Amino acid sequence: xxxxxxxNVLPHVFQDGRPIHSDVWNSQVSLEKGKLYxxxxxxxxxxxxxxxxxxxxxxxxxGTIHFDDRELKxxxxxxWVQLRQRGISILFQELRLFPELTAWENIIIQNQxxxxxxxxxxxxxxxxxxxxxxxxxxxxxxxxxxxxxVAMIRSLCQPFDFVFLDEPISHLDxxxxxxxxxxxxxxxxxxxxxxxxxxxxKHIDLPYDHIFKL
Amino acid sequence: MNLIWKLLRQHISLGQFVGFFFANLFGxxxxxxxxxxxxxxxxxxxxxESFIKNDFIVLTKRVSSIGSFAGATTTFSAKxxxxxxxxxxxxxxxxxxxxxxxxxxxLGMGGKDDGFHFSTEMFFESVPDDFxxxxxxxxxxxxxxxxxxxxxxxxxxxxxxxGFAQSRSLPKISEGLMNMISLSIHISGxxxxxxxxxxxxxxxxxxNTILVPQTFQDWANREYGEKEPACSRLIVExxxxxxxxxxxxxxxxGYETEDDKLEAGRMTYFxxxxxxxxxxxxxxxxxxxxxxLMLSIYLLLQKNTTKLENLLLLGYSPSxxxxxxQILTLGLNAFVLVFALCLVFAARDCYMGLVTQLFPQMDKGxxxxxxxxGILIFIGISILNCVAIRRKVNSIxxxxx
Numbered sequence: 145x146x147x148x149x150x151x152n153v154l155p156h157v158f159q160d161g162r163p164i165h166s167d168v169w170n171s172q173v174s175l176e177k178g179k180l181y182x183x184x185x186x187x188x189x190x191x192x193x194x195x196x197x198x199x200x201x202x203x204x205x206x207g208t209i210h211f212d213d214r215e216l217k218x219x220x221x222x223x224w225v226q227l228r229q230r231g232i233s234i235l236f237q238e239l240r241l242f243p244e245l246t247a248w249e250n251i252i253i254q255n256q257x258x259x260x261x262x263x264x265x266x267x268x269x270x271x272x273x274x275x276x277x278x279x280x281x282x283x284x285x286x287x288x289x290x291x292x293x294v295a296m297i298r299s300l301c302q303p304f305d306f307v308f309l310d311e312p313i314s315h316l317d318x319x320x321x322x323x324x325x326x327x328x329x330x331x332x333x334x335x336x337x338x339x340x341x342x343x344x345x346k347h348i349d350l351p352y353d354h355i356f357k358l
Numbered sequence: 359m360n361l362i363w364k365l366l367r368q369h370i371s372l373g374q375f376v377g378f379f380f381a382n383l384f385g386x387x388x389x390x391x392x393x394x395x396x397x398x399x400x401x402x403x404x405x406x407e408s409f410i411k412n413d414f415i416v417l418t419k420r421v422s423s424i425g426s427f428a429g430a431t432t433t434f435s436a437k438x439x440x441x442x443x444x445x446x447x448x449x450x451x452x453x454x455x456x457x458x459x460x461x462x463x464x465l466g467m468g469g470k471d472d473g474f475h476f477s478t479e480m481f482f483e484s485v486p487d488d489f490x491x492x493x494x495x496x497x498x499x500x501x502x503x504x505x506x507x508x509x510x511x512x513x514x515x516x517x518x519x520x521g522f523a524q525s526r527s528l529p530k531i532s533e534g535l536m537n538m539i540s541l542s543i544h545i546s547g548x549x550x551x552x553x554x555x556x557x558x559x560x561x562x563x564x565x566n567t568i569l570v571p572q573t574f575q576d577w578a579n580r581e582y583g584e585k586e587p588a589c590s591r592l593i594v595e596x597x598x599x600x601x602x603x604x605x606x607x608x609x610x611x612g613y614e615t616e617d618d619k620l621e622a623g624r625m626t627y628f629x630x631x632x633x634x635x636x637x638x639x640x641x642x643x644x645x646x647x648x649x650x651l652m653l654s655i656y657l658l659l660q661k662n663t664t665k666l667e668n669l670l671l672l673g674y675s676p677s678x679x680x681x682x683x684q685i686l687t688l689g690l691n692a693f694v695l696v697f698a699l700c701l702v703f704a705a706r707d708c709y710m711g712l713v714t715q716l717f718p719q720m721d722k723g724x725x726x727x728x729x730x731x732g733i734l735i736f737i738g739i740s741i742l743n744c745v746a747i748r749r750k751v752n753s754i755x756x757x758x759x
Contacts, residue, residue, distance in 0.1 A: 199671070201671060221675070221676060221752075221755060222675070225673055225674070225675040228671065228672065228673035229673035230673075234671075236671075240668045240671065242365055242665060242668065244364075244365065244368060245361065245364065245365065249361055249364075252361060253361045253362070253365075253669075253672070254672050254673075256361070257672070257673050257674070302673070
């Protein structure tokens with residue numbers, strides 16, 4: 145997949161006639177493979193909605209979204225399964241980790257779908273992010289910042305053309321944010337993928353190709 | 359798969375599954391035991407003869423002393439036969455054809471001079487061949503041949519075994535042995551005579567007559583017969599011998615039926631009825647247990663909705679997410695099947711001990727149909743379970759969108 149195009153997309157909740165001042169809603173946006181994007185937004189402007197539309201788990205919008213030349217609403221269940229395994233990856237704002245599994249198991253449950261990373265590579269991620277001592281702890285017992293890092297690792301353990309990071313560093317310090325930024329860029333480069341980061345203020349410092357104001 | 363299972367087994371309620379297990383077990387057991395019991399007990403009613411169609415009655419006219427003096431006929435005219443055939447309970451009507459010639463039969467064992475022989479005057483009757491369910495090759499007569507297949511009443515063996523053989527200290531003979539004995543048959547009439555060999559192909563406890571093939575009877579009546587054969591008994595194939603229309607009709611016309619046959623028919627009818635009720639109860643329990651399982655699986659899926667949703671978002675397919683629950687129900691169903699079959703066979707051993715004491719000569723019914731039925735129910739329920747689970751998981755996918 146090379147390109148994601150949002151054409152005149154507008155969430156149903158915004159269709160009450162209020163004037164919209166946005167680079168994304170009701171306009172044409174094209175996200176291309178290999179580039180870095182930042183979506184800046186105040187809260188309540190539909191940042192997570194945008195990601196959920198692209199990730200295919202909400203369809204309450206008007207307008208169209210195309211992956212390359214195919215309209216997103218024509219994707220079958222099987223298409224989505226393939227796409228989520230190999231085309232797009234996401235770090236959810238609400239993380240969506242499994243609290244009853246350990247940090248390590250949370251990664252494996254993703255990685256075993258494609259066996260994208262070896263155990264050593266995963267260990268290296270844990271080490272780089274300073275949570276290698278938490279591997280065997282239940283995710284539910286970790287702090288939100290630690291969980292954010294686990295979710296980060298998980299989003300890198302699959303092949304992708306686009307990776308979406310929804311407020312990835314809301315609970316992280318400067319140092320860890322820097323490490324995270326480096327790891328994501330490394331992996332994206334390796335795969336030739338695009339990175340789309342959203343933020344409500346604090347954001348990872350990266351050489352963005354384009355910044356959208358939502 | 360292990361991780362998925364570790365996740366999805368959360369919230370499994372042991373109590374609910376135990377409830378399902380017992381409900382399904384009892385349902386399955388009642389159904390299977392009902393069928394097995396029916397199969398085991400049914401032959402006891404003696405109604406079943408492999409070579410005569412089962413549900414039939416024999417109609418005769420009442421013989422009364424006044425009628426005899428007044429010269430009332432006891433034969434059925436063609437019109438009367440048609441009238442019987444028109445009745446709602448009758449599938450098919452056949453006339454008994456009597457022999458209009460003299461028959462003398464000699465049954466012998468041992469040599470001509472030193473063995474024992476007994477000889478008797480007798481008669482033959484025939485019914486249309488399609489009432490006799492015996493291999494066509496065995497039940498046929500070719501004019502010119504001297505070989506006649508015969509079906510004897512079972513009473514004859516009993517008469518010989520318990521009457522004649524007992525008093526003369528002769529060996530008793532079984533049906534199998536009797537089949538090997540041949541009868542020497544002397545037929546005469548119209549000034550002609552012929553000697554034939556009778557071959558016993560079966561014994562009937564329900565038809566009190568000596569049956570020969572229709573082809574032989576027609577031929578012999580032409581050859582030796584001294585008058586036109588008149589039919590005095592009718593064989594009527596019916597749907598159900600316990601049908602009350604039969605009794606009403608018979609009474610109205612002043613006919614008679616051989617009562618014990620109706621009795622046996624009535625008994626099997628009640629056996630069928632009771633079995634049907636038992637099966638119905640079993641099926642209802644099975645359906646309820648299926649319902650319990652579905653409820654607890656739905657509850658489980660409901661409690662795990664967030665987990666299922668997250669797995670789907672990570673790129674797991676609905677079929678893969680549904681699989682652990684499908685395997686769980688499959689395992690439970692299989693366990694129930696095996697357990698139910700064990701219980702059925704244990705119960706069967708108990709009642710068969712008593713049954714074989716009462717009816718030593720009875721054949722034990724086969725258990726294979728019940729095992730097949732069990733497997734069939736297992737497959738049916740499992741398919742329904744799996745489809746329901748899959749639909750539930752799909753609904754999570756769709757709701758999300």
